[in-house]
Amino acid sequence: MIGQAKAAAMGRRDAPLPPRVDVAIIGGGIMGLSTAYHLARSTKLRIAVLEREYLVSGASGRNGGGLRMQWGDAGNVALMMESIEMCRGLAQELGINLWFRQGGYLFLARSEAGEARLVRNEQLHRELGAPTRLLTGAEALEIVPQLDVSEVRLCAFNPDDGVVFPWPFVWGYAGQAVARGVTVRTHTGVERIEVLADGLRLHLSTGERLDADRALNATGAWSIELNRSLGIHLPNHPHRHEIMSSEPLKPFLDPLVVDLSTGLYFSQSTRGEVVAGITMEDDGPTPTEVDLGSSRRFLSVLGQALVHIMPVTARLRVLRQWAGPYDVSPDGDAIVGPSPGVPRLYQVCGFTGHGFMMAPAVGKIVAELLATGKRHPMLERWDPARFGRGDSTRREDMIIG
Ligand SMILES: Cc1cc2nc3c(=O)[nH]c(=O)nc-3n(C[C@H](O)[C@H](O)[C@H](O)COP(=O)(O)OP(=O)(O)OC[C@H]3O[C@@H](n4cnc5c(N)ncnc54)[C@H](O)[C@@H]3O)c2cc1C
Structure with missing residues (x-):
């Protein structure tokens, strides 16, 4: 439990706002707060974070907490190797228990195409120094004995991948940002942005105004509405992604397991709950609004896929289910710059189903960009202007969910 004083030190609804800041960060999710923390660590800039609700109300408080190096594209593998390396010392750095557990990610391929993906990835990972190894189904049983591997053609396992508990991760960045002089104001939405000759004027839901030299749109799946109000049309869109957790069980599952054929993923949290989600298409046309509703169809689709690959879970009791917003970018790459x-x-948006794991490295990259103009190589492909130029390319085929 976090006491009132400590909670207040991570951001408040009544935190006094200066009339002008150098950087206003809109959105108090992991992206906004990681950037605020890194910016405050490396500069003396006046920074304010504005969060419309409470700090873990968005995708950053609703996700599965999975972190992996096992990507299909070299840029993403390198980025995640850096992010996971940062996570190793982060609990000490942020002064909070992140419940970071490196039990690995185990990918299962049941199709020829999936098998080919894992073979190709393993080679790439080896070249980049990531410790991924290929396993047969029988070898995978040494890691997760409860699996039904009768249809499994090949597996890939990386022991350095893992899971965290998302909430303290968010709170940790907020607490350290506040300790370094950042104003973190909750329950304060940015309703409108006015472009001035020398900056931006943010009109807030409280009736206040805040002027800023520059601002960062870190509102995830809600970024579309804020952008639209300024005439900025980017092609990302919200997608409702559902997830569930079971009653807590004695620890029995080390890795996070992914079935490539269905997009099913499941892990066991440090608290003992089995946490699981699965790829599901949007119900109708491409959504334009965030929808956080839960469906019975999800439980049915997920239940069938889970029991198929892990028959022992037929007796698992669901404790709760919920949904969060994916902020889907059409080419699978984020939108940053x-x-x-x-x-x-x-912008720092478009992270689909993997923004949480990338946030430690991305916050540093964006802070560097804002502080010094330094452009990390990933910023080339994340450039928001690429869609207008018609040069967006899909490089990644390991996006899950
Ligand atoms: C169910 C689920 C499972 C996932 N699993 C994983 C996983 O295992 N690993 C992983 O890496 N990623 C995962 N993700 C993705 C990950 O959660 C997101 O990519 C990441 O949290 C995005 O962070 P963000 O800060 O960009 O957005 P958010 O966390 O959504 O933060 C945006 C914030 O902006 C605020 N806001 C909106 N509009 C305004 C406004 N006008 N003014 C002020 N504030 C505003 C919102 O209230 C919100 O708090 C998952 C997502 C979901 C939904």
């Missing part, structure tokens, strides 16, 4: 037409407003 100055906005087309409004260069003082930077």
Whole structure:
């Protein structure tokens, strides 16, 4: 339990706002807060984070907490190797228990195409120094004895991948940002942004105004509405992703397991709950609004896929289910950098189902960009202007969910 004083030190609804800041960060999710922390660590800039609700109300408080190096694209593998390395010392750095557990990720391929993906990835990972290894189904049983591997053609296991408990991760960044002078204001939405000659004027839901030299749109799946109000049209869209957790069980499952054929993933949290989700298409046309509703169909689809690969879970009792917003980018790459037409407003969005794991490295990259203009190589492909130029390319085929 976090006491009132400690909670207040991580951001408050009544935190006094200065009339002007150098950087206003809109959205108090993991992206906004990781950036605020890194920026405050490396500069003396005046920074404010504005969060419309409470700190873990968005995707950052609703996700599965999975972190992996096992990607299909070299840029993402390298980024995640850096992010996981940062996570090793992060609990001490942030002064909070992140419940970071490196039990590995175990990918199962049941199709020829899936098998080919794992073979190709393992070679790439070896070249980059990531410790992924290929296993037969029988070898995978040494890691998860309860699996039904009768249809499994090949597996890939990386022992350095793992899971965290998302909430303290968010709170940790917030606490350390506040300790370094950042104003973290909760329950305060940015309703409108006015472009001034020398900056941006943010009109807030409290009736206040905040002027900023530059601002960062870190509102995840809600970024679309804020962008639209400024005439910025980016092609990301919200997607409702559902997830569930079971009653707590004695620890029995070390890795997070992914079945490539269905997009099913499941892990056991440090608290003993089995946490599971699965790829499901949008119900109708591409959504434009965030929808956080839960469905029975999800439980049915997930239950069948889970019991198929892990028959012992037929007796598992569901404790709760919920949904969170994916912020889907059409080419699978994030959208990070100055906005087309409004260069003082930077974007850090479009992270689909993997923004949490990337946030430690991304926060540092974005902070460097804002502080010094230094451009990490990933910023080339994440450039928000790429869609307007028609040069967006899909490089990644390991996006789950
Ligand atoms: C069910 C689920 C499972 C997932 N599993 C994983 C996983 O295992 N690993 C992983 O890496 N990623 C996972 N993800 C993805 C990950 O959660 C997101 O990519 C990441 O949290 C995005 O962080 P964010 O800070 O960009 O957005 P958010 O956390 O959504 O934060 C945006 C914030 O902006 C606020 N906001 C919105 N509009 C305004 C406004 N106008 N003014 C002020 N504030 C505003 C919102 O209230 C919100 O708090 C999962 C996502 C879901 C939904």
